[in-house]
Amino acid sequence: MIHPVRYCVLTPEQRSRVYCCNICLRESDDADNVFLGHVSGEGVHAFHEQCGKDWMRRLPICPECRVDMVIVDPSSLLDTACHGCFNEVTAILANRAITDAARGQAVIAAAKNGHLAVVNAILANGAIADEHRDLAVVAAAENGHLAVVNAILANGAITDAARGQAVVVAAENGHPSVVNAILANGAITDAARGQVVIAAARKGDLALVNAILANGAITDAARGDAVIAAAKNGHLAVVNAILANGAITDTNRSFAVLWPASNGDLAVVNAILANGAITDDARNQAVMAAAEKGHLDVVNAIFANRAIPDAVRGRAVGAAAITGHLAVVNAILANGAITDAARGWAVRSAAGQGHLAVVNAILANGAIANEHRGKAVIAAAQNRHLAVVNAILANGAIADKYRGLAELAAAINGHLSMVIALKRARDSMMCTVLGTRCSWSARSWQSRPRLDDVRCIRHEIQVVGSILAVTAFVFGVARVLPRKSASS
Ligand SMILES: [Zn+2]
Ligand SMILES: [Zn+2]
Secondary structure (H helix, E strand, C coil): CCCCEEEEECCHHHHHCCCCCCCCCCCCCCCCCCEEEEEECCEEEEEEHHHHHHHHHHCCECCCCCCEEEECCCCCHHHHHHCCCHHHHHHHHHHCCCCHHHHHHHHHHHHHCCCHHHHHHHHHHCCCCHHHHHHHHHHHHHCCCHHHHHHHHHHCCCCHHHHHHHHHHHHHCCCHHHHHHHHHHCCCCHHHHHHHHHHHHHHCCHHHHHHHHHHCCCCHHHHHHHHHHHHHCCCHHHHHHHHHHCCCCHHHHHHHHHHHHHHCCHHHHHHHHHHCCCCHHHHHHHHHHHHHHCCHHHHHHHHHHCCCCHHHHHHHHHHHHHCCCHHHHHHHHHHCCCCHHHHHHHHHHHHHHCCHHHHHHHHHHCCCCHHHHHHHHHHHHHCCCHHHHHHHHHHCCCCHHHHHHHHHHHHHCCCHHHHHHHHHHCCCCCCCCCHHHHHHHHHHHCCCCCHHHHHHHHHHHHHHHHHHHHHHHHHHHHHHHHHHHHHC
């Protein structure tokens, strides 16, 4: 959401940077000429009072940078303080009695937007309530206005809770100098310290993590969350600093290992594994994630950590097979047995993606069921992987129904050489009505006639015989009907 920029009377400092009106482009040699405007980056976009008034009646945007503009209500302390209109704020403070509450609200608004001169002017005017001082520090800290933070801290005490909140929002928004200023001011709670460490860990801000850990205790839970946040983002030094600070639970350690395993961040994985136990479930998930992404060193590190069940090893082979990570597949197969079913699923996964080397590695590892072989051929045929089809056909028999579907898939893809490969490899043909055409095609590709060709020729005879029988019946009926109509 974009707030409109308000423009108002310029401060003497802003006025000194103006050399012409952005509307009429005339230089002002008259020092009394009132200029209104707003600060934009390094420059000040300024207008004569009358030029601005005429312009804003037609179009409420800055003629120079085209941001939306609205006119500040010059009689409102909150309005003018919020937008840093120093001259108008001082005029209001000089001419009117202001309540503590109004002063407090105006300080909060000015502090949020970093208007130091306005904050100082209002604080010099009289007291503000303690809770307003708390809110003003948090607002300035959130937006990184260090000078304003210091001005308010110098004005009076703030609570530990406000100090903690201000440190948290400053850390989350990346204002380390503000964090340090507030930490120097007094104590913060353990909970706030924990939140800051988590925010700093997420960003990998080692200096801030160390500063807060040196400041006081954080809970085990916060330490765990901070390790997870740092591990997720690959901040090894931060992970080590927090682990050195105290214990984290097995559960948090288990969570923390998953992201670096998936990201292939071996150093972070090792740091967490060296710190203590992780759950079996986490170990299994970490192997799977690393295998899928092809992180061989991480897979080996987790294997070295503790034995993995055969079922998990099988799923990990499948995950590596589908993404074609041959080295990972070999490492997992070298680690121990996988079931025939897992091998079958892995071959099917690799076959569909055309990973020939992976298919061969898994087929060399042990037997797979005919059903898996058949479905693997279909998957390879669908995706036009001829070399994979040939590798699996060389591995053993596949059932007719799978060969038929594979031929169909190859035919739909217009992959003639694959259709031929499938037909050449077959032991018997699917004998359906469609078989008559298959038989003819097969004979043109095969030099010698085979048993299944004969079977399909028999089918042709059956089909031709059926057509003749139907034709004879129709002619018979056609002959009988006119006779009946003639006799009646
Ligand atoms: Zn002008
Ligand atoms: Zn502008």
